[in-house]
Amino acid sequence: MGYVADIAKSLRARDTVFFGGYALYLAFSYMTFHSATVLTSAGPLGYGIEVMFSIGAMGARIVVYLICALVVRRLPKTSNSITALMTIGVAMVGFLVAGMVFQFSSAVSVDMFAPWLLLAGVLLGAGDALITLLWARFSSTLTLRAVYLFVVLCNAVSLVFYFVVTLIPSSAALPVAALLFAFSALFAKKALDARPTVEPEYSGPVFSGAVKGLWHPVLGTVILCFMSGLMLQISGQHEIPLESFQQTSLFTSAIAVVCLILPALLIKKPFNVGRIYSVALPLSAAGFLLLPIIWNAAGGIVNAFAQLGAMVAGIILWCMIADSANDTKLPSTLLFGLALACTNAAQLAGTAIGFLNAETLKQGDLVLTTVALVSVYLLLMAALLLFKDKRLASDDDEPAAQLTPEEALASRCDEIAADHQFTPRETEIFKLLAQGYTMPVISEKLFVSENTVKSHVKSIYQKLGIHVRSELIDLVNRP
Structure with a gap:
């Protein structure tokens, strides 16, 4: 583990704090989009309203990712300070609109505040996309092992932040999320300033080579994100108390993070991060196989399996894109923007399909069993596709000769x-x-x-x- 010590020695204490700002962003994301922690500030809004908020956020992310990817080569380079301030500005307007909705939600009808909550979701989703691209730029300045350790360790720290958030009164969730977001954006600016400046280069053949190297893992992650969005709607998650859902998510995520960090700490030789997809796929498959049997038991453990599969796949894909951008010197916004637009579109599709059909699926239902089996089949196809790619295969799998x-x-x-x-x-x-x-x-x-x-x-x-x-x-x- 000498390389870990070398990395630690090369960092100043102040830089380490700034780099940890990514954990603040992840805690904000858990609170705002992956659970109803922030929305509970307004009391019971109704599950349909929560889904509408999520769909607005996902749609805004897709649009921002695509716009940024398409215009990154045509716009003049902006300073890190301006980008961070613009990111904070967009999100703060979203927080203000959400706060207004929460303030008056009990006094007005759903028809009146629903469009405003949708607007809040759109603005927060746009801010989320912008800050994600900021941290993507930073990640692209790191080596593969360094970015893997960075992302996994920040996920571990974010779980601690999220656990603390579960202990505070629900009325404080919205301002806490706003503070986490603002500090994360400022830390991203400081983290970028601490790294060497690299001028991106674009060429058609280099971009084609990067796409050729990334499309398999992107497709695998797209499948898992679709399954994650689908599972969230059909597993009865909305019938689970928020506290139970939070505890289950914290426990299962902690186990997954520990499993992810061990390869980077224990394997000395250059490890193939793509092989860790072998962790993500069985997690999602287990969730869908258990779906017809235990439904939403144990605080939503079935749903947690599917969410973990998407989380692990997302971490791996993030590292692979960052490594590709670092290696090819292509604009990180281009590579991350296109890939994340695809994964968010898949999650949006899964969420919409699951929400529209959730009422027709019940525990033990034949249709539900069919959904589970088809989902496992798709995951198997993803596994065959991913591990057929020699770039994602382990060198140890080659036969001796x-x-x-x-x-x-x-x-x-x-x-x-x-x-x-x-x-x-x-x-x-x-x-x-x-x-x-x-x-x-x-x-x-x-x-x-x-x-x-x-x-x-x-x-x-x-x-x-x-x-x-x-x-x-x-x-x-x-x-």
Whole structure:
């Protein structure tokens, strides 16, 4: 675990606090969108109103993600301060509208305050998308292992914040959520300022290569997000007391976070984060298999399984997109915007379909059993699709065989890469350097810019303590 200590030593205490601002955002998200914690400030609004709020937020996220992805290359670069202030401004208007609705919800009819609550959902969803893209920019400045540790640890810390929130009076939930959001946006600005500035580069072939590398995990996560939205509506979640739902979510999420953090702490060699999809898929499948049997028992444990599957898949996808943006120097807003628009659209579709059909599905119902089996089948298809992709497969799954000279060279490069803690992309470029390829050729093979290749080669030379290609060849050929 020396690499963890190295990361910790390289950070100043102040920077560590700012980086933890992502945990504040996650706690805000749990309160506002993943449970009814914030909406309970207004008392019983009705489940249909809560779903309308969620749908408004998801729709706004999709629009903001797509707009930002499409215009990121055409707009002049704005400072981190302006972006953070704009993000806070949009969200604060949403909080004000929501506060107004909560204040008068008991005195006016549902028909009067429902459009205003929908507007609050739209504004908070737009603010949520903007702050997500801020933290995406920060994540894209980290290596794969670093961003994985960052995201998982922030998820762990956010559970602590969320637990504290469950202890406060419900009337304080809305202002607490507003404070969490504002501080998270400010910390995101400070965290970006603390990282080296990297000018994004765009080229068609590089973008095509990134899409080719990411579409399998995006599709897998889309399926899980659709299932998550569907399960939330058909599992009887709205019949569960909020306290029970919160406790179940906290407990199951804590277990999932522990399972996620162990690979990064215990595996020394460069680990393939995509393999952790093997955790997400069984979690969701278990939820749907149990659905016809235990319905909403144990505080919504069935629903929690499906939500955890989507959460784990979302964490993995976040890390893979951040690593791709870091590696290719493509604008992070472009990659994250397109991918997150897809996952939110899938969750929106699952939520809408589940809500419209929830009343026709009852525990033990034949239709419900059919839904569960079809869902498991779709998850199985997602598993086959993901693990058929060799980039998401484990190197340990390859059968033992007599190595050819090319395979022996690759094996020797893997050993050196593991000993010097190369990133996956550095390992890939290291192998091509050892085979004698030039930087322009490597750039074409990997669909990245030549400047990106030069940056990785410089890092490889520094880690090996060498200065020229001949020293690299000697090192590889040394017994």
